[in-house]
Amino acid sequence: MPNAFHPHNTNPSSRYPQAWDRATQVKLLVLDVDGVLTDGQVFIGPDGQEAFKSFDIQDGLGIKLLQQVGIPTAVITGRESKMVLGRCTELGINHVHMGVKDKAIALQEILQALHLKPADCAVMGDDWPDLAMMKSAGLRVCPAQAHVSVKDGAHFVTEAAGGKGAVREVCDLILKAQNQYEGLLAQARG
Numbered sequence: 001m002p003n004a005f006h007p008h009n010t011n012p013s014s015r016y017p018q019a020w021d022r023a024t025q026v027k028l029l030v031l032d033v034d035g036v037l038t039d040g041q042v043f044i045g046p047d048g049q050e051a052f053k054s055f056d057i058q059d060g061l062g063i064k065l066l067q068q069v070g071i072p073t074a075v076i077t078g079r080e081s082k083m084v085l086g087r088c089t090e091l092g093i094n095h096v097h098m099g100v101k102d103k104a105i106a107l108q109e110i111l112q113a114l115h116l117k118p119a120d121c122a123v124m125g126d127d128w129p130d131l132a133m134m135k136s137a138g139l140r141v142c143p144a145q146a147h148v149s150v151k152d153g154a155h156f157v158t159e160a161a162g163g164k165g166a167v168r169e170v171c172d173l174i175l176k177a178q179n180q181y182e183g184l185l186a187q188a189r190g
Helices: 017-023 057-068 082-091 103-114 128-134 148-153 166-177 181-189
Strands: 028-031 050-052 073-076 095-097 121-124 139-142
Touching: 017 139, 017 166, 028 103, 028 166, 057 073, 057 082, 057 166, 073 082, 073 103, 082 095, 095 103, 103 121, 103 128, 121 128, 121 166, 128 148, 139 148, 166 181
Parallel strands: 028 073, 028 121, 073 095, 121 139
Antiparallel strands: none
């Protein structure tokens, strides 16, 4: 269980070696949406339909950076949303499972399609519906505002909340652990 007096960071090699070591093995990042890619708020319009979602632009860049080094991202969410599908299309996320009741089954389908094992993936969730898919992941991650039951089983808890840069922290952790971060940063600097 994480120590509440020592917050996690994106280079946990001394205090959280399990996160760093596990991040070196990640070949796939799997994300929940509400509370992970968004802040978890759901805005319902006058027609009773979801009106909009807000996504963090730095999270999107982190996902793109992982793709540059050959690490794909998948999305598994319990809700159906055209906005989520649009954002995933924009980011080049090819494995998008929406309206999922059993996220562990959806994860298994993605792993089979990519010929990967559960230990090869990092899974980021924030609440009880995510626990089953996180259980067998090589790297279990959650955002700062995640439910305590999810934090208790996580290898890494981000400093940022969902929809506020939490996914980027995970992407940076993976890139740093796999010695890809500095090269990508050098490219960005020109």
